Amino acid sequence: MQRIFEFLFRFRAFFLFLLLEAIAVWLIVSNNGTQGALFFNSSNRIAGNIFETRSSIREYFSLNQVNSDLANQNAALLNKLEDYERLFVNTDSLRPELMLIDSMTLANYEFLSAKVINNSVRRAQNILTLNKGKNAGIETGMGVFNEQGIVGRVKDVSDKFSTVISILHTESLVSSVLQSSNVFGTTRWDGVNPDEASLLYVPRHVTVTVGDTVVTSGYNSVYPEGLKIGVVKSVERGTEATFYDIKINLLTNFSSLSYVYLVKNKNLPEIDSLQQVSGVINEQ
Structure with missing residues (x-):
């Protein structure tokens, strides 16, 4: 001393x-x-x-696992490609209006990829950092997801990097729907378990069962319809007389995020402008 x-x-x-x-x-x-x-x-x-x-x-030091995951994803994509080929070979079985809706939906979005270079799961407001920014076409407000499910929404962008508000953020709200019944709700993380979240505002007059899949509703300007969020873990009568108290297991493993996809709604500026005029609060 x-x-x-x-x-x-x-x-x-x-x-x-x-x-x-x-x-x-x-x-x-x-x-x-x-x-x-x-x-x-x-x-x-x-x-x-x-x-x-x-x-x-x-x-x-985790290349073996990454290569294994990529191989599994490629196999799944090949299977889907075969399904699409079988589907479109017999075009007579498709209704023209359904084909038009699908093409219009795809035309409304652009997709990019990036790598997660920093991530947190232990805080109440968790933020991710991606290795791409404005130079790669990433913009504020883009939705972020991977092959498991949704990840978050782009918050800030520099020339080479961008930050993302994770859905593991107590102020993050995601417009959701129960896949089995098309009943709408809102997914929100309670700040405790990074593997679980709450599904809010689901009325008690509908039937909700454990194992139901929760996906994005498409009723927003961030995510397309149908991206996976989680699976219903428990359903209880909430303290409010009109809604359930529903817990879901999140499908995205936030502890091992590596590569993610970003989706841009081409109509986002017009939608945001209209909603601001109307005073609409937009969930993710």
Whole structure:
């Protein structure tokens, strides 16, 4: 302990200089808009590069699992491709209006991919960082999902990186529907278990069973209809007389996120503008 004090006393002038320099930088950043913006942009860029390097190191040691997952996904996609080929070979069995609706739905969205380079699941407001930004076409408000289910919504975007509000965020609301009965509700995380969430506002006069699949409703400007969210775990009579208290198991494993897909609604600016005029609160 004595040697530590001797060391600090010997270099006291140097440490005082560092302290004064730090205070000077803080004053400049705090009181000058231009310098402050440059400082924080540089900090975000450096943090993004650090996160990307750390993610690359982690990914190197899990390549076997990643390759296995990719092989399984490719097999599933090949099976779906065969199903589509069998379906469209006999076009007489398809109603023209259904084909028109499908093509219109696809035309409303664009899809991109990105890698998760930073993620959290232990906080009440969890945020992800992706390795792509404006230069790759990513924009604020885009929905994020993977092969398991939905992940979140893009919050902020820089040139090379973007941040995503995870659905593991207590202020995140997702417009949802029970697949078996087409009954609408809202999925919200309660901030406790990263594997579970609540399905709100489902009326008690409908039938809800354990095992029902919960998917996105399409009644929003973020996600297309039918993306998976979770599976009903429990159904109880809630404290409110009109709604159930429903818990669902989230299908997305947020602890092992690697690659994700981003979906952009081409009509988002027009929808948001109209809803703002009408005073509509838009869920994810």
